[in-house]
Amino acid sequence: MKTESALEKILAGGHLAVTSECGPPRGALPEKIKEKAGMLKGYVDAINVTDNQTAVVRMCSLAACILIRQMGLNPVLQMVTRDRNRLAMQSDILGAYSHGIDTMLCLSGDHPYFGDHPMAANVYDLDSIQLVQMVKGMRDEGKFQGGDEILNPPKMFIGAAANPFADPFELRVARLAKKVKAGVDFIQTQCVYNLERFTKWMDGVRDRGLHEQVYILAGITPMKSAGMAKYMKNRVPGMDVPDEVVKRMSGVSKDRQAEEGIKIAVETIEQLKEVEGVRGFHIMAIEWEQKVPEIVERAGLLPRP
Amino acid sequence: MITAERKPIEEILEYLEPYDRILLVGCNECVTVCAAGGRKEVALLSSALQMARMKSGRTLEVREMTLERQCDPEYVEELVNFIDQAGAVLSMACGCGVQEVARRFKDKPVFPAVNTKFMGASERQGVWAERCQGCGDCLLGLTGGICPIARCSKRLLNGPCGGSTDGKCEISPEVDCAWQLIWERLKALGLEKRYEDIISAKDWRTSRDGGPRKIVREDLAS
Ligand code: SF4
Numbered sequence: 242m243k244t245e246s247a248l249e250k251i252l253a254g255g256h257l258a259v260t261s262e263c264g265p266p267r268g269a270l271p272e273k274i275k276e277k278a279g280m281l282k283g284y285v286d287a288i289n290v291t292d293n294q295t296a297v298v299r300m301c302s303l304a305a306c307i308l309i310r311q312m313g314l315n316p317v318l319q320m321v322t323r324d325r326n327r328l329a330m331q332s333d334i335l336g337a338y339s340h341g342i343d344t345m346l347c348l349s350g351d352h353p354y355f356g357d358h359p360m361a362a363n364v365y366d367l368d369s370i371q372l373v374q375m376v377k378g379m380r381d382e383g384k385f386q387g388g389d390e391i392l393n394p395p396k397m398f399i400g401a402a403a404n405p406f407a408d409p410f411e412l413r414v415a416r417l418a419k420k421v422k423a424g425v426d427f428i429q430t431q432c433v434y435n436l437e438r439f440t441k442w443m444d445g446v447r448d449r450g451l452h453e454q455v456y457i458l459a460g461i462t463p464m465k466s467a468g469m470a471k472y473m474k475n476r477v478p479g480m481d482v483p484d485e486v487v488k489r490m491s492g493v494s495k496d497r498q499a500e501e502g503i504k505i506a507v508e509t510i511e512q513l514k515e516v517e518g519v520r521g522f523h524i525m526a527i528e529w530e531q532k533v534p535e536i537v538e539r540a541g542l543l544p545r546p
Numbered sequence: 547m548i549t550a551e552r553k554p555i556e557e558i559l560e561y562l563e564p565y566d567r568i569l570l571v572g573c574n575e576c577v578t579v580c581a582a583g584g585r586k587e588v589a590l591l592s593s594a595l596q597m598a599r600m601k602s603g604r605t606l607e608v609r610e611m612t613l614e615r616q617c618d619p620e621y622v623e624e625l626v627n628f629i630d631q632a633g634a635v636l637s638m639a640c641g642c643g644v645q646e647v648a649r650r651f652k653d654k655p656v657f658p659a660v661n662t663k664f665m666g667a668s669e670r671q672g673v674w675a676e677r678c679q680g681c682g683d684c685l686l687g688l689t690g691g692i693c694p695i696a697r698c699s700k701r702l703l704n705g706p707c708g709g710s711t712d713g714k715c716e717i718s719p720e721v722d723c724a725w726q727l728i729w730e731r732l733k734a735l736g737l738e739k740r741y742e743d744i745i746s747a748k749d750w751r752t753s754r755d756g757g758p759r760k761i762v763r764e765d766l767a768s
């Protein structure tokens with residue numbers, strides 16, 4: 242084991258891991274984050290806390306992670322390279338680890354263009370792969386990126402994202418290979434709706450033996466309505482929602498669409514369990530955290546280890 | 547080359563409000579090529595300004611001049627015989643030219659008539675696009691001759707983000723994804739394997755982050 246991370250323990254133990262996600266509130270509202278995390282207690286192994294997701298200002302991921310940690314749960318510190326340079330990121334990592342946060346997810350983040358401050362400077366001192374390298378260097382060599390020694394180096398279990406649905410598709414396995422080379426420990430994928438494309442990507446991943454070098458958690462997002470399905474299909478870059486899924490959602494009456502969305506999520510998990518190399522699930526129920534326990538239960542993922 | 551675009555006339559008129567005689571100075575280099583501040587644009591702006599002034603019941607005397615290179619002291623010196631008669635200088639050069647004029651003529655107000663945009667190339671007639679950010683440590687040899695610093699919206703150095711769609715950047719269908727271009731080019735060169743070489747964290751000291759930059763060539767310096 243490289244770290245004390247509960248998520249690492251579960252994955253190394255050969256269990257299917259379950260993670261979920263909380264978006265911090267758009268205000269100084271600590272109760273909100275506690276409420277969201279509280280709903281997930283006992284149903285997931287770790288809780289990702291987003292970092293100004295979609296480039297919209299929210300309570301910082303680090304503070305929200307600390308609140309969740311204080312509840313005795315396991316937060317995953319998401320960190321995007323969009324908003325901070327390497328000094329700020331490393332100091333945040335030291336702070337996080339000082340509060341018992343030992344798992345993080347390294348991302349480049351959405352462009353500010355999408356958010357509430359499109360006029361902001363975007364930093365990108367590092368990209369996500371360089372962030373993985375930096376966190377690994379801090380952990381395994383006990384060195385800051387600048388080369389100085391760290392007193393009590395933070396031992397982070399290092400995650401990153403992968404999007405098998407973005408273009409160019411043929412490069413997507415190579416991109417994972419590059420993240421593995423950089424030292425990533427686990428991967429959470431973009432939401433899977435297109436199983437065919439996902440399994441094709443996994444074939445490529447297995448061909449190169451990458452599934453043995455990194456834990457892959459498949460992303461699952463239940464859809465609340467046919468409107469959301471259409472929105473995700475047409476408006477969210479890098480999201481692949483096949484026509485059949487949109488049709489299936491529109492095919493039921495409005496009051497039953499939420500249930501249909503949950504059903505699709507549960508079925509997807511069941512099918513993904515059969516794909517060699519899938520080591521768990523990352524369930525992102527956007528502003529719908531209360532549904533996560535039900536999905537986990539119906540997908541046969543209880544009790545948690 | 548350095549590209550530029552003319553500022554809105556209202557903004558220029560506002561700068562010139564206190565003055566009745568100005569020196570309007572173009573440049574024969576980049577801004578001529580991108581049709582923002584060459585001889586022709588100087589003439590056009592000159593008449594537009596005079597007409598606008600006339601409408602408000604005042605006159606504006608404009609002396610037009612277009613220098614060979616406004617970023618070069620040797621040519622800026624040519625203004626010396628005309629500067630005294632002008633209340634202010636309006637420069638149609640890039641920011642380098644504006645500053646060179648301001649440096650030479652310490653007591654003369656100098657205003658920019660263009661917005662300096664970027665270092666770019668002409669894509670087709672009338673279209674220029676950004677190509678280089680002058681990071682000071684060229685990595686085009688690693689990326690198939692396409693710069694991710696200038697052309698990826700997030701200046702990612704190790705491959706496309708999860709938003710790349712049909713060859714376009716997540717910020718707009720009008721913007722090519724630099725990493726799609728790099729990938730295609732590496733493939734065309736049979737160098738796909740190169741993609742997996744990690745480009746490690748960049749030393750931005752050679753870029754603007756290290757402070758204002760200067761080149762001193764001892765062999766040429768006087
Ligand atoms: S879509 Fe391509 S160009 Fe746009 S930010 Fe992502 S990698 Fe960069």
